Amino acid sequence: MIIVFTSQRDTHSDVVVSRLTAAGADVVRVNTEELPGEADFRLRLGGSGWSGEVALRLGGRRVEPERVRSVWVRRPSKWGPSPRLLPWEAAFATAETRDAVLGLWSSMPCLWMSRPGDIEAASWKVEQLSRAGAAGFAVPKTLVTTDPDELRRFYDECAGAVVVKTFTGGASAQAAAAADPGRDIPHVGLSTTLVTPEVLARADLLRHSPVLVQQQVPKRVDLRVTVVGEEVYTAEIHSQELAATRVDCRRFDLPVRYAAATLPDEVAERCVRFVRGYGLEFGALDMVETPEGDHVFLENNPVGQFLHVEQRAPELRITDAVVSRLMRGAHG
Known part of the structure; x- marks a missing residue:
């Protein structure tokens, strides 16, 4: 069983769940908006771990802990306590549910892409920059x-x-x-x-x-480097073709040209070590390649977007890599 833990409006989860289902995987999508209001918990702890189920009323989906082999933590959002609760009751129910769900899943001996605690630790920009410099990246x-x-x-x-x-x-x-x-x-x-x-x-x-x-770092191109497990997918983003004041090339509405690219081996290996150093199975690094050919680290997003990269550089089959990684965990 593969769990996709996300929110209702996450298009990345829509695509990955569809691909997993087409591949014959037993996949259950859990949206935070459904918890705790649309779920029933029936769990027992025995000598071999947790057994029982978390039953989701919408669509009759069930999560059985002993069958879970992979969990993809995508972009969980606002939790959904019952609207019949008072505000303080809803806050309490949400906190209790979060603790129960994340505690349960953290106890599962399965593949995580990636653990919530690792995602949080990997999201702090100040720490990222220190770690990147220590890892050998140039940083601004x-x-x-x-x-x-x-x-x-x-x-x-x-x-x-x-x-x-x-x-x-x-x-x-x-x-x-x-x-x-x-x-x-x-x-x-x-x-x-x-x-x-x-x-x-x-x-x-x-x-x-x-x-x-x-x-500001002088650039030949911006780079989006997506790490899935041990695999690296690199896109050149030709943001230098935009007006100078448009610094953030990650805005999806801008007419920016993307192209598949290849990093030098030592830079690609450094990217993998950086992501894996947090315990992550996935990372989306933003970098700059300078006119002199240096690679400058800007930041890493442990749950970064990737569909827009594939749409503009179809050679970079990142969705297939995510699906394959989750399937291997499910069958491992």
Whole structure:
């Protein structure tokens, strides 16, 4: 049995579940929105581990712990306690369910792509940069600060070639901005963007929340390096063909040209060691190749998107690799 642990609107899970089913796999998709409100737990601990089932009412799906061979933790989202509960009751039910579900699954001797604790530990950008440097990657000159004057000094040191990033992608700030459009919120809407004089003029807002700032790296191309197990899939992203202010090439709506590429062996091996060093089975690394041919690490997303890479560079069969890895775990 293969569990896909995700959310209802995750298109990546739609595609992978369809491929697994077509290959004859016994796959159960568990969406966090269904837990705990649409599930029944009947579990017992014996000498050989947990037995019983988590029965999902929608579609009659059942997770039987002793049969699980692979778990793909994709992008679980908001949990779904019963709407009949009061807010504090719903919060309690959600916390209890999360602890029970993740505790149960963590006890299973199966393939994980990847364990929730490893995903969380691998998501901290500040730690990533330290680890990447220790692993032999080149990393950009970086500042983390809530001090507007420190940002201005860094800006001057880098002759204005500076980009700013959020730690969490800016989703919470964007939601707040949508709810209260008249309020000036720190780095709202910024995923990765160039620091302009207009952005610098709002630097006093940094006192409310830290920001990650990096010296802009000269590029020949951006690289998206997807690691699945021991396999490496590399896409060149020709973002240099866009306007200079469009720094974040990962926006899927931009007309960016992708092409399959091959990393030097030592760089590819370093990428695998970096991802596997967290205990991960999957990682999506963003890198830059400079005009001189150096490879600069920017960040790693342990549950990164990959369908857009395949759509623009079909030679990179990442979905097949994910399916194959989960199938091998299921039959191992």
